[in-house]
Amino acid sequence: MSSLPPAPSLLAPDEPPAFEVVNPDGRSSAVLLCDHASNVVPRRLARLGLYGDELSQHIGWDIGAARLSRRLSTLLDAPLVLSGYSRLVIDCNRPPGSPTSIPQISGGVPIPGNAIDAAEAEARADACFWPYHRAAAALLDARRERGKSTAVLCVHSFTPSLLGEDRPWHVAVLYGRDRRLAGPFLEALRREPVLCVGDNQPYYVTDGGDYSIPVHGEARGLPCVLLEIRQDGLIRDEDVEAWAQRLARIYREIEAALLPGAGGA
Ligand SMILES: [Zn+2]
Known part of the structure; x- marks a missing residue:
């Protein structure tokens, strides 16, 4: 009896890597992480059984977050790490094995390709989760x-309406x-009268429901925050630019007080 052939790797050699590092030697004190940057699904997973436009919607990725992160990386001269695959493949901001790591329903939408066993879940973590976090x-x-x-800044975006409930916040500061x-981010954003600012709303950071802040920020003793922009504020190029300029300006003000002498760019 011959041994079984090796299981095929989840990612084919011509598919994109699980992460991208931009400006690794950036001089800023800020390190930017974009956990939900991409809506790509490995070919072998056959679109997770989704044949409409679900992957381009908010359940597939954080719309606009990658563009905002890249611009912020340039303005601050900050290193940036972006995930390479959709959060529906495996969520890079959930502990592997947690209930929403590989969701079978997301935003009310069933994900047929996510009815999988533990070995398949581990293969997804090995291919898409761990390389990004390493x-x-x-x-x-x-x-x-x-x-x-x-300091660690995680950049996300959230949908204006979830399961019929409208979100009034333009921006949310989560910790x-x-x-x-x-x-200081809350204070600075609240000084802008046009903005409705969420303080740990519509989400907040927990060890069970988050990964990047607890692991890359808190466990290392680094100042850390998760910034979420409402997605309708990141559709037009000029709006992305305005958010990037605003967040870069605020970060520089905070940095001067929080990390004296750290100013890089
Ligand atoms: Zn996100």
């Missing part, structure tokens, strides 16, 4: 070795144990 960890390790001041960045 890249983020390596970047943060390298900065620690160089003694570089660092867990560490308010060193969140507090």
Whole structure:
């Protein structure tokens, strides 16, 4: 009896990598993470059985978040790590094995391709989750070795309406144990009269429901915050630019007080 052939890798050699690192040597104290940057699904997963436009909607990715992150990376001269695959393949901001890591229903939409066993879930984590987080960890390790001041900013976007409920916030500042960045971000954003600002709304950060803030920020003792922009504010290029300019300006103000001498660019 011959042994079984090796299981085919989830990602074919010509498919995109699980992560992208932009400007790794950026001089800013900010390190940007974009957990939900992409809506790509590995070919072998056959669109997860979704044949409408679901993958281009908010359940597939954070609309506009990658564009905003890239612009912010340029304005701040900050390193940025982006995930390469859809959150519906495996969510890069959920602990693997947690109930929403590989959701069978998302935003009310059934995901047929996500009725899978533990081995398949592990294969997705190995292909799409761990490489992204290893890249983020390596970047943060390298900065620690160089003694570089660092704060972690996770950039997300949220849908204006979920399951029939409208969200009034234009921007949300989310945090867990560490308010060193969140507090000043809330203060600065609230000074802008046109903005409705969510304070840990519509979500908040938890160890069970989040990964990047607890692991890359809190566990390392780094100031960290999760910023969410409502997606209708990230459709037009000029709106993305306005958000990037605003967040970069606010971060520089905060940085000067929080991490004296850390100013990079
Ligand atoms: Zn997100």
